[in-house]
Amino acid sequence: MWFACFLVSVLYVSGQCENIMETRQFDNEHSLVQCVTNILKLYFSEGKLTYVEMESDDDELLKNIYSSSKFSLVSRRSTFQPHLPNQGYLMTSRDVTAFAKHFKYLLMDPMWNPYTRVLIVIRSLSESDLRNAFDVLLNHHVNNVVIVNGTADAHLYAYNPFDNHACGKYYSDIISYGICSQTEMNLYPEKIGARLKNCTFLASLSHRPPFSIDPARTEGENLLGTEAYIFKVLMEKEQINFIMNYNYNGDIFSTVAPNMTAIGPMNMLQNNETHVIVGGMMMVAARAAAFSYLGGYHDYNNEIRIIVKTASLIPIWKSVYIEFDITVWMLLFLTLIVYTMILIYVFRDMDKGQLILDLLDNLLSHGRHIRSRTLVKCLLLVWIWFAYLINTFYQSSLVSLTTDPSKEYQVADDKDLVEYRYEPCFSLALRNFLMSESVTNGSSFPPQRKGCHTTAEAMQTITKTKGFYTMVPNYVYLYNMKSFNNKWGESLIYPFEKPYARFLFCFYFYKGFPISKSLRLNARRMRESGLADKSLSDLYFKRSLKQRFSQKQFEVRFSLPWRVYVIGCAISAITFILELVPKNVWPKCRIQLQS
Known part of the structure; x- marks a missing residue:
């Protein structure tokens, strides 16, 4: 009897303990959901909220967010890219290892936005794992972030x-806001503000005049390219220091793969080897996404020009x-034939060959005496007057062409390029740019030509070779x-x-660099005030001072048809030699030939 009562008591107590554990687990889950929901309502603006699930199961959390009419939730996996703008992120992860594993896929999204606010819920989170999570965020420049511990009464952490003048390069302490239900602090304060003042960053430039000019490649002149000058003025206005290094080749065009990985010099930005790239970098959609x-300092002036050899x-x-x-x-030849037929009819007894030669002689303004009646002389006088007018027009045009020589037809538009079958001579950088913007992925582009690897080589080839064009x-x-x-200049x-196309130039920073509104405003002000164009004009003027040209003197050009002249002289010489042969020699030659 006592044993039965004891057994019933044990079962009752164990059932009560199980109910208490389930109640506590429910309370913890409910407090976590309530914490996340409150943070979203307080700190995230109304609109689209991107939810990223990383090996976690948070159906209860999603139900509460769906029940709120404030957000339009876009649920996505880390490996799926919906190509929708991201106005805020809610990420849930099983642990820090899963978070680091799946976070790299977010960087492959063209719509990845490191500037927006991010809320991360990690179910299994220890104090030692916090720094690993923030190291991942720091390496990819995500600053407006709060991490929620999903296992210990929803503690909140940030960095x-x-x-302490870290300038976004490192952090010393992890900020703990305590339990979510008890904190009253601002979870997303303004972290940058004036804290970039006196910070030092690295800037990579190339030798690409007139945008950036490497002092080591100029002869005794310390010229500053127009973009280097604009960048220096803007950074001085913001009180930000930059160390300029001319450490990349501007003739190599950087492309961006579909997974947002840069190929070329711009890869230094993603590897944190530099913070900004300057030097005639074109604005491309793929680059802008990565x-x-x-920009804004040289707008409305940038275009690609097609150049060919001057005629x-x-x-x-x-x-x-x-x-x-x-x-x-043709009309002149027809007139000669008609007039010859008329005179042949009039001079029936005269040798026809001699008559044709006499008319040609008159046409060349040479006088000939032809015995004829008065009526026939009037007919010949008309021909002489016609020959005089033709010779006058011809001689005047010939003198004009001799004193002011005419040029060949100048190819001046894209239709002429097709008609005269001009072939492209593109530099390697321009070729890669056109291929990246082409819908055919470069399949229709001809192979790279010799002597067209750089822009300077392509322009030099154009000056020497006819039938090529470049941009x-x-x-x-x-x-x-x-x-x-x-x-002669x-x-x-x-x-x-x-122009073939218009485009923009810009400075490229790593994704997430804190570009302030004042920095963008000052860039536009430099264009509107004329300072940007003034820097270009100064460079053009200094460049022109190095050029010295001689004054072109009058040059005599003898318009002689050498081929016709040589052939005519040869025939005349042979005829003259034959005429010098004595007449008594010809009968002897005939007798010898007959014998």
């Missing part, structure tokens, strides 16, 4: 990499016949324009009037 950027003077032998159009020459940024063309002149390259 500030801009405190990095932070600052050369026509060959001298062409000056003999281009005085008249082909239609005029250069307008500022590069204007800066190097005087370098491609002949000794005449340009050897011809730019098309209509």
Whole structure:
């Protein structure tokens, strides 16, 4: 009897303990859900909220968020990219290991936004794992973040990499806000503000005049490129220090893979080897998705120009016949035939060959005496007057072409490129840029040509070779324009009037760099005030001072048809020699041939 009562008591107590444990677990879960919901309502603006699940099961949390009419929840896996703008992140993870494993997939999203507020719930979180989690966030420049411990009464943690002049490069302490239900502190304070003042960052530049000019590659002149000057002024205005290193090749065009990994010099930004890249970097959609950027200082001026070789003077032998159009020459030949037939009919007894030669002689303004009646002389007088007018027009045009030589047809637009079958001579950087922006992925581009690897080589090839064209940024063309002149200052390259495309230049920072509103505003003010264009004008002027050209003197050009002249002289010489042979020699030659 006593044993039965004891057994019933033990079962009753164990059941009560189990109910207490379930109640405590429910209370902890409820407090966590309530904590996350309150943080979202207080600190996240209304709109889209991106939910990222990392090996966790939080159905109760999602139900509470769905029940709120404040957010439009976009649920996604870490390996799936919905291509929607992210206005806030809610991440749930099983532990820090799972968080570090799946967080890298978020960086592959073109819409990844490190500037927005992030709330991370980690179910299994210990004090030793906190620093590992914040190291991952620091390495990818995520600053506005709060981590919630999902196992110990929802403790809140954060960090500030801009405190104690850390400048976003490191952090010394982890901020603990305590239990979520008891904290009254601002979980997302302004961490940057004026704390970037006197910070020192690394800037990478290339030798790409006129944007950036490496002092080591200039002869005794310490010129500052236009972008280097603008960047220096902006940073001085913000009281930020930058160490400028000319450590990358500007002729290598950086591309961005679909997973947002940079290929080329811009990879230094993702590897934290530098903080900003300056030097004629074009604005490309893929780059804008993978990095932070600052533009607006050279807007409305940037374009790609198509240049070809300047049309050369026509060959001298062409000056003999281009005085008249082909239609005029045909009519002149037809007139000669008709007039010859008329005179052959009039002079029936005269040798026809001799008559044709006499008319040609008159056409060349040579006098001939032809015995005829008065009526026939009037007919010949009309021909002489016609020959005089033709010779007058021809001689005047010939003198004009001799004193002011004509040029060949100048290819001046894209239709001419197709008609005359011009071939591209693109630099490697331009070729990669066009291929990255092409919908055909570069399958229609011809192979890289010899002598066209850099922009300078391509422009030099254009000046020497006919039948090729290239594309250069307008500022590069204007800066190097005087370098491609002949000794008299005449340009050897011809730019098309209509640009091929317009684009923007910008400075690229690592994704998440704290670019302030004042920095963007000052960049636009430099353009509006004319300081940006003034820096370019100064560089153009200093560049032109190095060029010295001679004054072109009058040059005599003898328009002689050498081929016709040599053939005619040879025939005349042979005929003259045959005429010098005595007449008594011909009968002897005939007798010898007959025998």
